[in-house]
Amino acid sequence: MTSYEAVRRTRAVLTEHGLPDAAFEGDILVQEVMGVRQPVRTLPERTLTEAQQETLADMTRRRCCHEPLQYLCGAWEFYGLPFSVGEGVLIPRQDTEVLVEEVLRLRRGTAATRLLDLCSGSGCIPAAVAVHLSGVTGDVVELSARALPYLRRNLNRHAPALHIWEGDALAPPAELRQNTYDIITCNPPYLTAEDMAQLQPEVAFEPASALYGGPDGLDFYRRLTPLWSRRLAQGGWLLYEVGQGQAHAVQQLLEQAGLTGCRILPDLAGIGRVVLGQRKERISDDGKSG
Template identity: 45%
Template sequence: MTNGKLTLEQLYRQGRKTLAQSPSIGEDAGFEALLLFQKVFHLSREELLLQGNHLPSPAQEQEYAALLEKRLAGEPLQYLLGEWEFFGYPFAVGPGVLIPRPETELLVELVLEHLSGTTAPKVLDLCSGTGCIPITIAMEHPDAVCVGVELSEEALPYFRRNLELNHCDRVTIIPGDVLHLPAHPELTGPFHVVTSNPPYIARKELSQLQKEVLREPQMALDGGDDGLLFYRRLPEIAFSLLAPGGLLAMEIGEDQGDAVAALTRQAGFQQVKVHQDPAGHDRVVTGLFLV
């Protein structure tokens, strides 16, 4: 350190201390401070150890301070980074689109298991957001052809960007309302799988969410008065689009397993199951279209 300025190592430690002031960040302060540090300085943890006594430029120091300030104000870490990993793949994220969560990887795993050995399967994803579900399925299954439907004009640019980011050319994007699907040749089916991670938070509970989650689009969170608005329609829609033996897979809230499973059975699906995520919470409902 010279001239009273902070070195890179000291600046990182200061950032970690700053973020630790936030109750919602807490023990993750070191992890988040490092990710924001890496965004600005492009140094790995090992490189930081080797170059920690170097001085940052004033512009870099200001950029890092601004990111820390925004994070303390409740801006999601993922938005500040501009990119987040899902199933090992990078996905562009930012204001206007739902952030991919690790819990959703269970849905993808179940779909890939169902499609194992299937040649050129067709997959329809409803409420696609970033496109993380159809893009990941297309990347993981060598010849899957996927279609993603998304209504939000703010989310669609992220979906398109993520196709480019992952060099994926087997996903078709269709702008539209999943509850009133537009007439489109790619939506005629039949599909081997229909997936969805729809809005499922009850409207009265939205105000109780963490401030970071409230920065995400309400359109991607609001599941109506009881959180089941989309589940009352999606199974019926999927039933009309699936091929015999086809799978419906929907992500759910942890307290919605029984209700969504019942709605799925009412639509005519068989072998309906509620699957738990690694934390032991109900997370995905699946059902088979059997004739």
């Protein structure tokens, strides 16, 4: 089978199984099997080996069963960077790039940034920030044993200066809670119980622990905000990604924690996607501002 024929056949099978982006995904699957990173139509026609054909057939079958394309490829791009992904870790999404863009805007022109990323998953947020902003140091926190190998691999590749803490962002070690940060970022689980009952087939492959945020999706925001807003340096910012319809409730939580300048940023679809607030005053170890 030639590479051109492989693309045509793969697209046809995906179309038969109702995959909406069959043309794009068929090309991606053939690229993955061939070990190339450009559209097959731009390459000289090649013949796939028997092993490549078997691999392509297996990947196509799995995709027809709605296994995420990102998992099948083992990597996906986020903010122009490649990230290792697979079963057990949340897939980086374009919506999250809004948060990265804002961090870069807030810290543009600064010599150094002390960063903390909570519920880090693949590490796409802190890695993208560290690559595009000079002088980034700090910490990332992740609880899932299944996600940690991807996190380590991605930060070793893109942001080796960041320290990985294996643990619960809701019950961090005392050592970590003594630090202060210029920027704290977090894309926590935020799907509601209703959302979880109506997951798209592809999303159902992703870890529930990275998706479910309690009955109304706000559990993590309620618990993380009072805990970590105290660890902002004077002038520091806390930035969350939020789900659709959650932005105003999360903004209120930041304001209740004493943060100022709180605002909501939309994603490309106009949905409130990022909520942020600033610590104007320093918080002492006894919890008092001053």
